[in-house]
Amino acid sequence: MPFLGVLFMLARKKQNFKYKELHQHASGVSKGSSNRSLEQKANHLALTLYLENELADEAEKPLKLAAPISEENELFCWPWTGIVVNIVKKSDGTEYWLKRFSKYKPEDVELLWDAEKRTAKALVRFNNGLKNAMEFEKAFEADHHSKKEWSAYENPPSSSIYTWLARATDFESQGPIGDYLRMNMGLKKTVSEVEQEVAKTKNRPVIELATEIDMRNENHDDLQSKCNQKTMPL
Numbered sequence: 001m002p003f004l005g006v007l008f009m010l011a012r013k014k015q016n017f018k019y020k021e022l023h024q025h026a027s028g029v030s031k032g033s034s035n036r037s038l039e040q041k042a043n044h045l046a047l048t049l050y051l052e053n054e055l056a057d058e059a060e061k062p063l064k065l066a067a068p069i070s071e072e073n074e075l076f077c078w079p080w081t082g083i084v085v086n087i088v089k090k091s092d093g094t095e096y097w098l099k100r101f102s103k104y105k106p107e108d109v110e111l112l113w114d115a116e117k118r119t120a121k122a123l124v125r126f127n128n129g130l131k132n133a134m135e136f137e138k139a140f141e142a143d144h145h146s147k148k149e150w151s152a153y154e155n156p157p158s159s160s161i162y163t164w165l166a167r168a169t170d171f172e173s174q175g176p177i178g179d180y181l182r183m184n185m186g187l188k189k190t191v192s193e194v195e196q197e198v199a200k201t202k203n204r205p206v207i208e209l210a211t212e213i214d215m216r217n218e219n220h221d222d223l224q225s226k227c228n229q230k231t232m233p234l
Contacts, residue, residue, distance in 0.1 A: 074190060075167060075188065076130075076166070076187070077167065077181055077185045077186070077187060078187065079127045080126040080129075080165065080188075081123055081124065081133075081165065081181070082104075082122075082124035082125075082126065082137065082163055082165055083123060083177060084097070084121065084124060084162070084163045085121050085150060085162050085163075086119065086159065087121065087122060087161060088159045089159075094109045094111060097111075097124065107125050107127045108125045109125070110122065123180060136163065137163065137164055140161075140162065145160055145161065146163070149162060150164075171185065171187055
């Protein structure tokens with residue numbers, strides 16, 4: 001059975017293949033092994049090019065959630081939502097916050113003003129990936145403007161904002177943030193479940209490609225067999 005057929009069979013047994021190992025094998029076969037047919041070399045070359053052009057940026061880059069062990073089973077709000085507190089400038093509307101957080105690619109921002117319109121909280125939605133949402137949280141955490149610091153202050157020392165990602169504790173909290181999250185969001189997955197989901201997603205394109213090539217090889221073998229049967233009498 002060709003290598004890609006073997007790969008497909010192993011994949012169905014839930015064995016994982018690392019990008020580097022798969023790339024080395026495909027590249028080696030495509031560049032010339034004397035006991036390989038031209039068709040096998042071509043298939044492996046196609047796989048090599050696909051790995052280099054489509055998956056190189058994602059190759060063996062684990063998603064670093066950097067979550068403490070105590071938070072591994074804590075649930076996140078879904079869609080991934082950042083909480084921003086201590087907003088005091090009325091002139092800073094939705095467009096301002098979308099632009100300010102643009103490097104994290106937020107999809108939407110909802111502002112919640114208090115009754116006197118003196119301070120506001122913002123809910124920043126990240127539909128396009130947990131990675132951007134986690135980078136958003138870690139940036140403010142590194143600057144000592146996270147939920148931990150905010151919770152430590154009875155009166156914040158400045159007008160600086162504090163941010164973090166919404167989790168189960170925020171979802172269940174009393175007040176405008178908890179009310180909004182319960183009305184518009186849900187609770188998604190734990191950190192561990194998200195990591196497993198990302199790992200499975202990374203391997204899917206390679207497995208799909210291997211399956212397609214293997215099916216084409218089988219079709220080619222069938223056609224060759226039929227052709228041989230018809231040419232034998234001749």
